[in-house]
Amino acid sequence: MGLPKRIAYQDQRYPYIVLAPIGKKNKQIRSIGHKFERGLLSRLNDAIVDQIKDKALDVSAIRPYLGLSGRAVLPVSLQKEETIHPHLLRPELFLWGSLSEEHGLPLKKELLYETDFTQLSSEQLGKHVGEVLEDYLFLSHISEHEREYWLQKISKAFHAHPIVKLFHEKRKVIDAVEGMNQSSLISVLNYPEDIAYWRHRVEIVMRPFRSLPEQWLRGRESSCSHQKILEFDSEHRSICCYCESCDFCLFYHVDEDEVSFMEEYDVERAEKRMVTIEKQFNEIARKNQRLLEQLVQLKALKKQLSSARKTLEESLEVIHQIERYQRKEENLKLYPLLYMYDKMSRTQIPDQSSKSELLWLSRVVMDDVRMFKELREWKKVVPEHVYPITRHVLEELKSKLEEVRYGDDDIIITVKGRPLTYAYTQQILDLIYYYGSDYPAHTLVQMLAGKATNKLRTLHLHETRWFGLLSNWPEKHIQKLFNQLEKQGWLMKQQRGYSISDYAEEVM
Template sequence: MGLPEGITYQDERYPFIVLAPIGKKNKQIRSIGHKFERGLLSRLNDTIMGQITLKNMDVSVIRSYLNIQGPAVLPVAFQKEETVHPYLLRPEFFLWNTLSEEHGLPLKDSIQYEIDFTQLSAEQLHKHVGDVLEDYLFLAEISKHTRGYWLSKIYDAFQRHPLVQLYHKKTPVIDAVETMNQSSLLSVLKYPEDVAYWRHRVDIVMRPFRSLPEKWLRPGQVKSCGHEKSLHFDSYHRTIHCQCEECDFCMFYHVEEDCVSFVEEFDVERSRKRLVTIEQQFNSIAQQNEKLLEQLGQLRGLKKQLAPARKTLDESLQVAQLISRYQQADESFGEYPLLDMYDKLREAHIPARQSTSELIWLSSIRMDDIQVFKKLPHWLEHVPENVYPMTSHVLEELNSKLDEVRYEDSDVIITIKGRAMTYVDVQQVLDLVYYYGSDYPVHTLVQILAGKATNKLRTLKLHETRWFGLLSDWPEKYIQKLFNQLEKQGWIMKQQKGYSISEFADEVM
């Protein structure tokens, strides 16, 4: 950290200035030969001395920060033509940064101030130099600790911010509001105008909490979000501006007060009261839906009732799905209420009520298909208290039905432009896909079946396979349509190159 001693140059005529070459090929300063440069440096040196005296600055910390000896406190860049670089260097450039002695300082806009100090009046120069020295003093103080130290201080201060503390205190309610706002249960609650108003209020109430970055609030093994952060320093306000682009979040750390402020501050007490109100409003809506609350209890009871027969029901579902594939029909369990109920409820999550708040409880319920409420009366009529004997009976029926719908070798599975494909024919095509489908593009598979002995097929010896010419009496465009139809019916799956057989085809074969 600081200026490399090997490239610096000090002149006793300008004791408060340390010169450093700027530009990659500008490795050292030999002399200050031009009269204009000497006058400029003399004026700058006097201004620095005047500011130090006027403000009674302890500039020793700057020397330590820049790693320089003697009275010098401010680095000034010198260009290759032995002319003064007209922009003073920013102190951030030296912070936690090791510079090379092999070449001069990099000529970048980011490391310098935007003001051309060679064009300033005496009054303007005094102000500019004073501001620059304040920046160096502040950065010298910052440099006493590592970047990690300051990031840790910023994170700890973030956690102490009143809004963040309110978030942690009210996390269950905040999470419940956000979850409930997206829940499918809202669509079955009575009085939709009340629900619509509640959702409108949610956007207002949640705005302060949504402004906080999720990964700062719930970090993993590392503090904060783990993303790269940029730090900017403001000596006037003595703050560190911390920004994370990934989280789209920035805040200001106040060094003296050891606290943070946000770009937009919210009234924390008002936010707290609004949270209480939004929960009460939802609870009031839910309490007017006694029937729905009762139905949720009944659905939970049915789900619990089915639990002992889960293994049999899972097997029944698989068989029923296979039957549907054979019949090329949509899955339907209408004739098996027990199976239909299990299929609809197996992914649903309806925990026991453990909170007095309807909001907290209902937000913990996960139910993708709200049609279950319409089917509930039918299920209650047809589901016995002891479901196990019935589930075994359902599985037996389904297995029997599966035997009936299984393909015979002579069954016509697909017809393309009047050309019929039996189950045996389809199996042979599926065999080709199984062995070669993912290795070659579809047009190669088409050529094999068509018996088209191209040079490529001969080179690959694909003309010697048992599938070569299997559909030689088919036009190639019809064979292409055959593959499209096999994919549509779920026998094969499109891959990056060619096809692979589906899980269904694997089971059937």
């Protein structure tokens, strides 16, 4: 931190100024040779003295910030031709980092003031110098702590902001409103006009909370993990903190230890609206008593079916195996208990532990809202004792699985009138499993064709059990076989060769 001593240059004629070369190839200052430069530095030095006196500025904190001794408080940069750079250096250049002593200061637009101070009148120069000194004083205060310290202060102040505190207090309700607004249950509630009005109000009520970045709200003191941009405003003694990933900006006011946002909201009104929006939904829900009763009934059915959960899960797995062999979906409705269990397993209906219907219903996850229409029939189908029937269904499905399983002589694929049986398919898949991604396709083709090339002999591939497996097939047909096996989902093309698919692994 500070100005490297090796490149710093001070002239007793301008005691409040420290000079430094700017530009990577400009490594040091030998002298101030031009009359214009000397006159400009004299004006600048006088302006500094006047501003310190007029504003009663205590500039002593700037010197340790810049690593200077003596009276100098303002760095000015010289270009390679020993001409003064017309833009003063921003104090951010010296914050939380070290500068190289091997070459001049970095010539970056964002680290320079926009004002060309060489063209200013005495009054304008005084004003500009005063603002620059204020910036240096503010940054010298900021530099007393590391960047991480200020980020932590910003995070804590963020969570202390009234709207954020309200968010934490009302988090359950806020999450419930957002969840309910996206829930499929909304579509089956009666009184659609009331629902439409409620959803319209949600957009208004949620606006303050939606303006807050989700990742900042996960804890009570932390913020997001993204890199943040900090900008400093000495006039308001504030730090602008911007996260590009969250697209969120806030202002930390150093003296007050508080934050403000780009848009502020009336917290008292926001709190009242939260109470109202919950109350409105609860009133709508209570007018849908039949739906609430159906949810309780569905929950009871799920509990009843869960007594045979192991058998039902096994039955579903057998059905999936049957589907893999048949290459088509099985009609689950042919097995009512399985059909119900399959849908119920993806449905969550928690106990109503709160008096608020909103908090309860927002946690309901429905696989398919058509379940409400099917409920009457389901209640007729489910017996008092579920297990015996589910056991019978499982045995029936296992029998069907045996029927659809491939036999060794089953024809899996035909290429140009040449059939390939399941037994041969298994062997080819074994070859791909062991060698598929190690060798290119044409090498695998030559192995199956039994073509003992020098390459195959060198690699000892002619000694494998797959060599000549399809010796009565032309090589071009074997390549077409690979293409067909890939097309049907048995193989997957790789950058080099093939690999067997998940489907093939399951079936084999």
